[in-house]
Amino acid sequence: MTYVRDEMRPGDATGRVAPVSRVADAVRRDALAFGRAARAAWKGPGRERDLLVQSLKAAAAALLAWLVAQVWLGDPMALMAPWVALVLVQATVYSSLVQAARQFAAICIGALVASGAQAVTDDTTGALALSVPVLMLLSNWPRFGDQGIYAATTAVFTIASGTVSAVAVGHRLGQAALGALIGVAVNALVLPPIHLRDVRENLAALARESGDVLRDVAEDLRGGEWDAQSAADRLGASIRLQHRVEALRSARGWSKESLRLTSGALRALHRAPTAALPPEDEDERFGRVTGHVTALTRTLAVAADENRTPAPPDAAVLRCYAELLDLLGDTCHAEADRLLDGGGPPDPRLDERTEAVMRELHEKVQEGLREQAGQSGPGAARTAVLGTLLLQAENLWAELDPDPREA
Numbered sequence: 001m002t003y004v005r006d007e008m009r010p011g012d013a014t015g016r017v018a019p020v021s022r023v024a025d026a027v028r029r030d031a032l033a034f035g036r037a038a039r040a041a042w043k044g045p046g047r048e049r050d051l052l053v054q055s056l057k058a059a060a061a062a063l064l065a066w067l068v069a070q071v072w073l074g075d076p077m078a079l080m081a082p083w084v085a086l087v088l089v090q091a092t093v094y095s096s097l098v099q100a101a102r103q104f105a106a107i108c109i110g111a112l113v114a115s116g117a118q119a120v121t122d123d124t125t126g127a128l129a130l131s132v133p134v135l136m137l138l139s140n141w142p143r144f145g146d147q148g149i150y151a152a153t154t155a156v157f158t159i160a161s162g163t164v165s166a167v168a169v170g171h172r173l174g175q176a177a178l179g180a181l182i183g184v185a186v187n188a189l190v191l192p193p194i195h196l197r198d199v200r201e202n203l204a205a206l207a208r209e210s211g212d213v214l215r216d217v218a219e220d221l222r223g224g225e226w227d228a229q230s231a232a233d234r235l236g237a238s239i240r241l242q243h244r245v246e247a248l249r250s251a252r253g254w255s256k257e258s259l260r261l262t263s264g265a266l267r268a269l270h271r272a273p274t275a276a277l278p279p280e281d282e283d284e285r286f287g288r289v290t291g292h293v294t295a296l297t298r299t300l301a302v303a304a305d306e307n308r309t310p311a312p313p314d315a316a317v318l319r320c321y322a323e324l325l326d327l328l329g330d331t332c333h334a335e336a337d338r339l340l341d342g343g344g345p346p347d348p349r350l351d352e353r354t355e356a357v358m359r360e361l362h363e364k365v366q367e368g369l370r371e372q373a374g375q376s377g378p379g380a381a382r383t384a385v386l387g388t389l390l391l392q393a394e395n396l397w398a399e400l401d402p403d404p405r406e407a
Helices: 019-043 047-072 080-087 093-121 124-138 149-161 166-189 196-222 228-259 280-304 315-340 352-373 378-400
Strands: none
Touching: 047 080, 047 166, 080 093, 080 166, 093 124, 093 149, 093 166, 124 149, 149 166, 196 228, 196 280, 196 315, 228 280, 280 315, 280 378, 315 352, 315 378, 352 378
16 A cells, blocks of 8 residues: 555645655665764774674673573573673663662562562462552662663563572572673673763864854855844854753763773773863863854844844954954864864964964954944944954953963
8 A cells, every 4th residue: 555646746735745755765864874873883983883882792791691591500591691681781880880780679579579479379360460560660769760670571571481489589580690790791891881082072073063153154254145044044053052062061971970980990900991081171161162152143143133223243344353253263173173182281272373363353353343433323233243243252262262362
């Protein structure tokens, strides 16, 4: 049965897209995304390769747990060991340990409640009806985190298998402990996940994308293409920088957690890197840079709105201002390169030639500000806009080049 009709085509007058076409587009996008991820994982270190490594580690932990439990120990209930090992290869060593404790507690409770329900009812259906509702309610206990569901699933497996004796329960708990031990050990000792790269990459991307916005604004101003639509586009791009700020905060949190429990014995065994994170001051500094970029683009958007009182400054002054933004954008890009190369304490990032050019441009903008301040009529509105723009550029300059300047 097909859902495509001759009169329904993508982009037709109805504005609807044929379901088959939507599915095909979704499959195509997913295939392209998979291809990009595979190429990135093959090309070099990065988030995609980290995900590949963690996935292979989880599979290896499950296989190792099965070999130890079934082949070496010959336990008839060896399924529990690989099951637990598989899910305990978490994003950080600390989270693996926390999840192991929670999951083992949930499995113990599930096995004990199931055994008790079977002993009371002496019936599989009755035992399920008695134990599963209670365990599902208990799984919502915050102490279990997202591991509470294993209490109910363990009870289902225990009762359905028909082996609820004390010996069988002991086997299950032993296999769960074995799987937890193997999963945590594999995660901690085999390429332990240390998320330092995520902080550097997000911080560098924030600096680079801020520079991109400044360069784009400068290009629009220089080419005389600044209007309400371009102003709205640049404002939207600057607002989207906040998503990168949130990603940086998340990466910082993951990095702190990934360094927990990996600084002592693991570092002594060379199982954890010793590279330092970029200081948190850098996060705050580029967060302020992002705020200034957003304020700058919002001022220009207001000035380009014909329904608002402010008016854009003269074209000649805007071209001068565009050159200033270009240099600030170049500085952001230089900062991104510095962060990716390992960082270090902030050094002066403007050479003498660049600083001289920026000072000259700054003087030209100030001169234009003084000239417009003496005008009547729309000159006052232009003066207000230019003064705000100059203030934002000075704020950016202060963040990107913290060396003291002469007044």
